[in-house]
Amino acid sequence: MKRIIALVMIVLMMTSGLSTFADSNDTLGIMPVLISEPGTQEPVPTLYQGENAVRFDVIQDGDKFTIILDENSSTGYSWIYEIKDEQHLSFITDIQTASETQLVGAPGKHEFTFTVNGEGVSTITFSYKRAWEEVSIDTLNILVYKNGDKLFVEEDKPVYAMDDVKPVLYTTSSVYYNDTQIISDVPVQLIDGIMMIPLRSTLEEMGYEVKWNGETSSVEILKGAQWTSIKIGVNAYFKNRMAQSPLSAAPVIVDGRTLVPAEFFNVILSKGLIIEEGNLKLNDREMALHSGYVKEIKYDETGMMSITLTSDMDSDDIMLQTIIHTSPAYTFMNKKVVEGEFIHVISPMMMTMSIPGQTSGYIIY
Numbered sequence: 001m002k003r004i005i006a007l008v009m010i011v012l013m014m015t016s017g018l019s020t021f022a023d024s025n026d027t028l029g030i031m032p033v034l035i036s037e038p039g040t041q042e043p044v045p046t047l048y049q050g051e052n053a054v055r056f057d058v059i060q061d062g063d064k065f066t067i068i069l070d071e072n073s074s075t076g077y078s079w080i081y082e083i084k085d086e087q088h089l090s091f092i093t094d095i096q097t098a099s100e101t102q103l104v105g106a107p108g109k110h111e112f113t114f115t116v117n118g119e120g121v122s123t124i125t126f127s128y129k130r131a132w133e134e135v136s137i138d139t140l141n142i143l144v145y146k147n148g149d150k151l152f153v154e155e156d157k158p159v160y161a162m163d164d165v166k167p168v169l170y171t172t173s174s175v176y177y178n179d180t181q182i183i184s185d186v187p188v189q190l191i192d193g194i195m196m197i198p199l200r201s202t203l204e205e206m207g208y209e210v211k212w213n214g215e216t217s218s219v220e221i222l223k224g225a226q227w228t229s230i231k232i233g234v235n236a237y238f239k240n241r242m243a244q245s246p247l248s249a250a251p252v253i254v255d256g257r258t259l260v261p262a263e264f265f266n267v268i269l270s271k272g273l274i275i276e277e278g279n280l281k282l283n284d285r286e287m288a289l290h291s292g293y294v295k296e297i298k299y300d301e302t303g304m305m306s307i308t309l310t311s312d313m314d315s316d317d318i319m320l321q322t323i324i325h326t327s328p329a330y331t332f333m334n335k336k337v338v339e340g341e342f343i344h345v346i347s348p349m350m351m352t353m354s355i356p357g358q359t360s361g362y363i364i365y
Helices: 002-028 199-205
Strands: 056-061 064-071 077-083 089-097 108-116 120-130 138-147 150-155 175-177 180-182 189-191 194-198 209-213 218-223 226-231 252-254 257-261 272-276 279-283 288-299 305-310 321-325 342-347 357-360
Touching: 056 150, 064 077, 064 120, 064 138, 064 150, 077 089, 077 108, 108 138, 120 357, 138 272, 175 199, 180 199, 189 252, 194 199, 199 209, 199 257, 288 321, 305 342
Parallel strands: 175 279, 321 357
Antiparallel strands: 056 064, 064 108, 077 120, 089 108, 120 138, 138 150, 175 180, 189 194, 194 257, 209 218, 218 226, 252 257, 272 279, 288 305, 288 342, 305 321
16 A cells, blocks of 8 residues: 555656646747748847947058958858959958857857058958858958058948048158158258158259259259259149149248159159158159049048049049048148049059049148
8 A cells, every 4th residue: 555655646746847847848938949030030140239340350460461350150150251452452361260168159260361462442341141141241341551561451431521630740851762761951841731842852862963043043853855844933833845734832942942842753753652651752653643623521530531532523423433541641731622622632553443443642732
């Protein structure tokens, strides 16, 4: 009899435990679902929530740089890249690394390494998506521009009009030709907002013959078949005996030395140039000259200015536009940039293949 009672009690305990487990299971409401199940409100999973931009790290080594992104390959999502201008940028390699933790499904890293092939501006677009889907759940646009020995790699963020931004200008005292510093007894000077360069010392370093004519207050410049002449106080320059045209300022005399606006060396003498930390570096490379009306001016949060040039102010056709990126570190503003005004921009030859095209501006006049 005792054995029968014991068996009955064991059965009651087992059925009570099952009932308790069933009640607990109903309370939790756990149901297995697919992460891509139709009817879900948002794509799952996402790495980044809210309005924050995609987080990334950059490692630079000369002309090479690596973009490091969080990635969780266990979800099927991965980063893919697209270079807008492969003449300017080249892809080297990419490496996926697992998480340092031992947690299953924890996100790891995806490293992309590129190299810059020359001066200019380009962009890289990263998209976070699954191979069998067309829509990405996160994107990152990286702006890459090289100016001389300086390489800038940063997020290509939207820029906004900012009335309170006051760009800081470098005051330079150095001019170089093919990396050799030119010594002058008169420094480079910012006169009425225009960067003016000593003429004789700069030209003689480049092999030009410079002749001063006191009777006419003019200077003759000669090198081989190349010849031109400038007159003090007269803003009229000509290239190889062609029609005269103005620059940002007339030649001036300071402490007995003639100074000309910085763009003179490119526009009149066809010299290449770059600006590095406010220093003018001349060379023999070919440059591009963009001219047009200022359609729009925008600033980013650092004060860097982007200018949209157009050949037709009454048209919104982006095929007629060019976007010029500027910075106090590598741009001489020899003319105030005002919407509706016509300006010229000396730029590197390379430009992004996007529409509209984008490039950096070295001298604006």
